[in-house]
Amino acid sequence: MPSFHNGNVEIAYLDEGEGDPILLIHGFASSKNVNWVYPGWVSELTKAGRRVIAIDNRGHGESTKLYDPEEYHIGVMAADARALLDHLGIARADIMGYSMGGRITAYLAYSTPQRVRSAVLGGIGIGLIAGGGPGENVATALEADQLADVTDPMGRTFRAFADQTRSDRRALAACLRGSRRLMTRDEAAAITVPTLIAVGTTDDVAGSAHALGEVITQAQVLDIPDRDHMRAVGDRVYKAGVREFLAQRP
Template sequence: MPSFDHAGVNIAYLDEGEGEPILLIHGFASNKNVNWVYPSWLSELKRTGRRVIAIDNRGHGESSKLYDPNDYTLEAMASDAVALMDHLGIARADVMGYSMGARIGANLARRQEQRVRSVVLGGLGMGLLSNEGRPGENVARALEADALDDVTDPVGRTFRAFADQTRSDRKALAACMRGSRGLMSREDAAQIAVPVLIAVGTDDDVAGSAHELGDIIPGSQVLDIPRRDHMRAVGDRVYKEGVVDFLARRP
């Protein structure tokens, strides 16, 4: 798998297909394969004539594992994404992120507007602006527990089981959880000027309200993914069809 060095951090990625580029940024405790390859996103997007780039965020997949929460700010991870675009000679791309990846994508859309044609915020609603009720220290502690059976918090158990399933570096993930919880202000969200699609499962109790966020980001579109929770929305057909339609219609 190809990789490159960004300020001492090795970043792994994949780059497939031809056409207009789209950069995919996975969620917390996931990786480029689990989030995008296995649910057939790559094949779906390549089928529509797109060049698909997917990054392994720092601390995840085949990228460098770091153990200081300060290394996992959203700005740091967004800078990895921009560095990947620079590495590949891509001046501007559509961006799709899921959950934590959507936080990174929103950061790019707000701070690097000239590099972003449009952004899809998957699995993220008002969680962009508020951590109330969202996964946090409970998940970090679950990741640091000696065994899954030691974890009683239900959300912590879900993320711990997922991290075990993906054979992730749990200490790196705990640092990432603690470092990546920075929020966007309502004012900054209201200044996102690129086309935005907000796609959230109707049974998602992690993302926060998609429609409330849609009321804040001017001109944004909201896609409800019926009967899907945070984990099961990723590969849903409604999600895929909605994204393909959004990309086809964006200016």
């Protein structure tokens, strides 16, 4: 896979297809492959005539692993995404993020809207503002010697996922501790780029999509029926909704 350096951090990415560019930003403990390639997103979007770029966030996948939480602020990871667009000579792109990637996407839409043609916030609802989801309980679970030592239900879910993806658990714990900055209600309300909020109806991590839609008043909301946080990623309703949104956005 190709990579580039943003400062001293090597960032891996993929770049496939031709057409309008869309940047995909994966969720916590995931990777470009787990979040976007294996569930069929890359093939789906390239077949729809898109140029698909997917990043491995720092601490994840094939990118550099760091162990200081200060290296993982949302603004720092958003800067990696902007640097990737700069590296590829892309002035403006549609951007879709899932979960933590949705937080990064929202930050980009707020802070540098001139780079964001549209934003898809997958797997993140009002938790963007109100918090919730993985916290210190998950960081502690990631640092446990073995899964059997973890009793917290959410901690067990994310620890099992990290083990499944063969992730660097110490880097993930640092990422979790550093990336928990919440967006304020005023910041979210200031997002004016075309936005789609897509959350599973049984997702107990993201928070309400409709509540976030009341804050980002120009956003569309897509309910992904009967899907939780982990199973919504590759859902066909999600994919169809994104294709329709991208086809209709200005």
